[in-house]
Amino acid sequence: MHKRGADPEHSLVTILAVDTVGSTEHISGLDPDDAETFLDNVMSYVSRKIEEAGGILASFHGDGGLAIFGWPNSLENHADCACEAAWAIQHPQIPLAAPDGQDDRQVLFRLGIHSGLVRFRQLRLGVGSNLDLVGATVHMAAALQKQAPPSGILISANTRELCSGELDVEPVRDVDALANFNTTVFELRGRPPSPTAVDTVDTYPFPIVGRDGELRMIADTLGRDDEAARVMSVIGEPGIGKSRLAAAVVDGWPERARNVHIFRGDTRKSTTPFAAMKALVLSALYQGEGRGAALTAGDLSAAGISEETVSKLGSILVPQDGGRRSKSVSLSGKGIARTLVEVYAQLVANGPALTVIEDLHLIDPESVECLRHFGELVVCRDIGLLITGRPEAEFEARRIGPDVMFLKPLAPADMAVLAEKLTPEAPLDHSLVEEALRRADGVPFVLEQMLLSVDPDQPDQDIQLPQSVESLIHGRINKLSNPAKALVQAASVLGEETETALVARVLDSRVEDLREPIRELQKLGLVYPGQLDRLRFRHSIIADACSTTVPRGRRRGLHSRAIDAISSIYANLDEHYERIAFHAECAGDDENALEYLWLAGLQARRSSATGSLLLIFQHAEQCIERLGETADDRYVDFVLMACAALLQIGEFSRMKGHIPRALEIARDRQQPEKVCGALCHQSTVCWFDGRFAEGLTASLEALELARELELLPCVFAAQLSLANIHHCMGHVDQALQLQAQLCDMFDGELANARLGATGMPSSTAHAFMGWFLLEVGRYDEALNHAETALSLAKAHSDSYAEVLALTSLGRALLMQHRPDEALHRLMAAKDISQREGYDAILPHLTGRMAAALARTGQAEQAVAMVEELLRRVDEQRTGRLEVCHFHIGYAEALFWAGRQEDALTTLDRVVKMTREIESPTLIVQALGLRAMIEPEGMAAQRDVSEQARLCAEFGLVAWRPG
Numbered sequence: 001m002h003k004r005g006a007d008p009e010h011s012l013v014t015i016l017a018v019d020t021v022g023s024t025e026h027i028s029g030l031d032p033d034d035a036e037t038f039l040d041n042v043m044s045y046v047s048r049k050i051e052e053a054g055g056i057l058a059s060f061h062g063d064g065g066l067a068i069f070g071w072p073n074s075l076e077n078h079a080d081c082a083c084e085a086a087w088a089i090q091h092p093q094i095p096l097a098a099p100d101g102q103d104d105r106q107v108l109f110r111l112g113i114h115s116g117l118v119r120f121r122q123l124r125l126g127v128g129s130n131l132d133l134v135g136a137t138v139h140m141a142a143a144l145q146k147q148a149p150p151s152g153i154l155i156s157a158n159t160r161e162l163c164s165g166e167l168d169v170e171p172v173r174d175v176d177a178l179a180n181f182n183t184t185v186f187e188l189r190g191r192p193p194s195p196t197a198v199d200t201v202d203t204y205p206f207p208i209v210g211r212d213g214e215l216r217m218i219a220d221t222l223g224r225d226d227e228a229a230r231v232m233s234v235i236g237e238p239g240i241g242k243s244r245l246a247a248a249v250v251d252g253w254p255e256r257a258r259n260v261h262i263f264r265g266d267t268r269k270s271t272t273p274f275a276a277m278k279a280l281v282l283s284a285l286y287q288g289e290g291r292g293a294a295l296t297a298g299d300l301s302a303a304g305i306s307e308e309t310v311s312k313l314g315s316i317l318v319p320q321d322g323g324r325r326s327k328s329v330s331l332s333g334k335g336i337a338r339t340l341v342e343v344y345a346q347l348v349a350n351g352p353a354l355t356v357i358e359d360l361h362l363i364d365p366e367s368v369e370c371l372r373h374f375g376e377l378v379v380c381r382d383i384g385l386l387i388t389g390r391p392e393a394e395f396e397a398r399r400i401g402p403d404v405m406f407l408k409p410l411a412p413a414d415m416a417v418l419a420e421k422l423t424p425e426a427p428l429d430h431s432l433v434e435e436a437l438r439r440a441d442g443v444p445f446v447l448e449q450m451l452l453s454v455d456p457d458q459p460d461q462d463i464q465l466p467q468s469v470e471s472l473i474h475g476r477i478n479k480l481s482n483p484a485k486a487l488v489q490a491a492s493v494l495g496e497e498t499e500t501a502l503v504a505r506v507l508d509s510r511v512e513d514l515r516e517p518i519r520e521l522q523k524l525g526l527v528y529p530g531q532l533d534r535l536r537f538r539h540s541i542i543a544d545a546c547s548t549t550v551p552r553g554r555r556r557g558l559h560s561r562a563i564d565a566i567s568s569i570y571a572n573l574d575e576h577y578e579r580i581a582f583h584a585e586c587a588g589d590d591e592n593a594l595e596y597l598w599l600a601g602l603q604a605r606r607s608s609a610t611g612s613l614l615l616i617f618q619h620a621e622q623c624i625e626r627l628g629e630t631a632d633d634r635y636v637d638f639v640l641m642a643c644a645a646l647l648q649i650g651e652f653s654r655m656k657g658h659i660p661r662a663l664e665i666a667r668d669r670q671q672p673e674k675v676c677g678a679l680c681h682q683s684t685v686c687w688f689d690g691r692f693a694e695g696l697t698a699s700l701e702a703l704e705l706a707r708e709l710e711l712l713p714c715v716f717a718a719q720l721s722l723a724n725i726h727h728c729m730g731h732v733d734q735a736l737q738l739q740a741q742l743c744d745m746f747d748g749e750l751a752n753a754r755l756g757a758t759g760m761p762s763s764t765a766h767a768f769m770g771w772f773l774l775e776v777g778r779y780d781e782a783l784n785h786a787e788t789a790l791s792l793a794k795a796h797s798d799s800y801a802e803v804l805a806l807t808s809l810g811r812a813l814l815m816q817h818r819p820d821e822a823l824h825r826l827m828a829a830k831d832i833s834q835r836e837g838y839d840a841i842l843p844h845l846t847g848r849m850a851a852a853l854a855r856t857g858q859a860e861q862a863v864a865m866v867e868e869l870l871r872r873v874d875e876q877r878t879g880r881l882e883v884c885h886f887h888i889g890y891a892e893a894l895f896w897a898g899r900q901e902d903a904l905t906t907l908d909r910v911v912k913m914t915r916e917i918e919s920p921t922l923i924v925q926a927l928g929l930r931a932m933i934e935p936e937g938m939a940a941q942r943d944v945s946e947q948a949r950l951c952a953e954f955g956l957v958a959w960r961p962g
Helices: 023-027 032-052 078-090 136-147 157-162 176-181 212-222 242-251 275-285 297-302 307-316 333-347 365-377 391-400 412-422 430-440 444-452 469-477 482-494 500-506 512-523 540-547 552-569 577-586 590-606 610-648 652-668 672-689 692-709 712-728 732-745 761-774 779-795 799-815 819-836 839-855 859-872 880-896 900-917 920-933 938-954
Strands: 009-020 056-061 064-069 109-125 128-134 153-156 169-172 185-188 231-235 260-264 353-358 383-389 404-406 497-499 534-536
Touching: 009 032, 009 078, 009 136, 032 056, 032 064, 032 078, 064 078, 064 136, 078 109, 078 153, 078 157, 078 185, 109 136, 109 157, 136 153, 153 157, 157 185, 212 231, 212 242, 212 383, 212 404, 231 242, 231 391, 242 353, 242 383, 260 275, 275 333, 275 365, 297 307, 307 333, 333 365, 333 819, 365 383, 365 391, 365 610, 383 391, 391 404, 412 430, 412 444, 430 444, 482 500, 482 512, 482 540, 482 552, 497 500, 500 512, 500 534, 500 552, 552 577, 577 590, 577 610, 590 610, 610 652, 610 672, 652 672, 672 692, 672 712, 672 880, 692 712, 712 732, 712 761, 712 920, 732 761, 761 779, 761 799, 779 799, 799 819, 799 839, 819 839, 839 859, 839 880, 859 880, 880 900, 880 920, 900 920, 920 938
Parallel strands: 109 153, 231 383, 231 404, 260 353, 353 383
Antiparallel strands: 009 064, 009 109, 056 064, 109 128, 153 185, 169 185, 497 534
């Protein structure tokens, strides 16, 4: 008995059946172990030849088995590959010897090959699983194998017809055992031509049908003149007609010749920071003729973009000549996004403009951020934004604009009209069309592929429509010439949209030589027409299906050549690091891939593109895991480079696990500078996480090492962590002394230094100085330091330093019983944090804001704000220290909202947490608040008594909310 495993599926494939001639005679008289070794060697040999030709050995029992060509990896030329494998098995370079080693007893085989529809299913057996092949195709191949002579290969007429090359065959007549199969049989007598792996398909430009309502809705949204956003997102499954609908909108745009700009998502550039937005700026600047061009400051100035704006964007927008690197941009990632959007909007301001973004699910995170700002901007500009994407893009689409349309399958009547329009000159047999309509199930792309697979010149053809779009495309690929096949195969490996010059370089050809093959691909609807400088598949389904048919060896070769081609074509590779990394990885060169991911990561960090940096870091993790210990050095580099930025956006749990390992590797390799950097990050994480004793040890060692190595950035990072840890442990005098040193250090010549820190050192030093002074009651001094920090941050447009300064200022104003002013500052800090994606500090800010709101009589609003954050933000994205601040503010808001019991429950949890992390400064705050909420009884007396003791021991000033 067996149980069904995975659901069965059908596929048009070629089956090769093989049997060892005289296996019983070979192993007779052998020891069972020797017999097993012999049969294992035979199986290994047969399997190797099959896999080299692109097939898989589905089963092998004793001395024979079955191989599949064309499944699970689609091979249009599966018949050719099966014939090549059969010939290779029968003609080894070194003949297989029998177990006794006698030459006159070499191992021979019988082989049979047949092509047709096969049903696959995975059977769950009592001792494992097995692939079950069901269908007449399998039985036919087995029957041919049994009838083949020793060293013979019999093939069916079906297989011969599917082979792309001429085969050297002879008919085999009067095979009684095969009479029931109703087919002609041939014996393969000569080596078959080497098969050329075929590429697959993409969409065809069919006439739009049945979308009048959707077109009107899009036109109404993009053309509205009220204050609502002119943004429409079209979401739907692959092949449903999103791109066709977008094309119809573009065709009807009043200024389409001049003011329509389109960007299509690309899997190869999905983490290249700002790729989409920069492409749109190029298109707008050069009126759609900017493909391959590089933005120049002169062109931007001539278009009216201010010198200040170009300067702000730095190398984000204008590449540096000669490989020079610009200084780190002062804008945050979201600041760059807003500025890019403003530049683009200014460039398209002369008349109604349409921006089309296709495949939102493949757009880099920074460009998605740009689109969010763009969605807000188009409310007051004569600009329409049309977006398409798959269902997984719905969340981001709704964040960009409220109008989201889900594209449904076409109605049966509309599909029938579409079928007529697809075959206007030679109407097809009604039954074939009906069958195509049934199988297409309302998806225009599938219907198109089915009808294109039918030959109108053969009205009496007995056609069985294939079971999948992939096999439909294979049928059309068979019509291509060899140069066109090679071209479409290479293009599918390189991407859904690729420069013709790049494909030519990869194929070691000239662009001129590809003109005719490109026209051939356009004629068959595999790529979009009208472009000779670029190849873009009509649909991602086609590109995907096409690329899976490329044999592994050739695929790797194409990827390797793509790396050299890209490097030679583009002088500036900043935009192509991720693309090259992709090709290196696919070529099996993880080491090279990791190096290009490193360069991509550096570029993302310079661009403040933390979203892309996170994706690049995750990708690098996979390469590092495959490479093992040989990648340890680069692993450490990645952790040190990305840690601060990723902690800032809330990737606390992720980085907390990487830092100890990076530190251990750096110690083992005796790399003191990397040890110092890892210790700085370790001390920061320990501080955030409330592991103060561990953090103290790490920060002291880091500071000593940084001073010894004269690493000023590490001196700042280590001393800042050390001061904060001392503050949390109640050693406020030591914290103030360390922080005063930093304020003095980063004054004068170093006042404007950045040192690659997440926040400007001079501003950050004053912000924390103000924070520490509050613990000892020096409120006026604290306020002065916070204001100094804010002034420095604003002067240098440093958004993160501004958040720290505003937080310090808000806390100081709260301590001076000025909640209205405090609320204003804290709200500004929270707005910046949410806008820039600083998730790690959001809980702290929200807690302080809740306290300020509650003290201004808005306790209910404060509670609602906190509870909204609780629903949206995972506390694991920050440290326990910030969680304590968050819940202290929450408890106070609950109290002022009249929910005393909930407030006490929250405070009990906070007090427990502050005791666990042993932070006197936080314990004093929590005890004071609890005593205020419940002032009567023994518990309140104990809280007041403990608070007084801690204040006396650590020199703290007791304070209760007013």
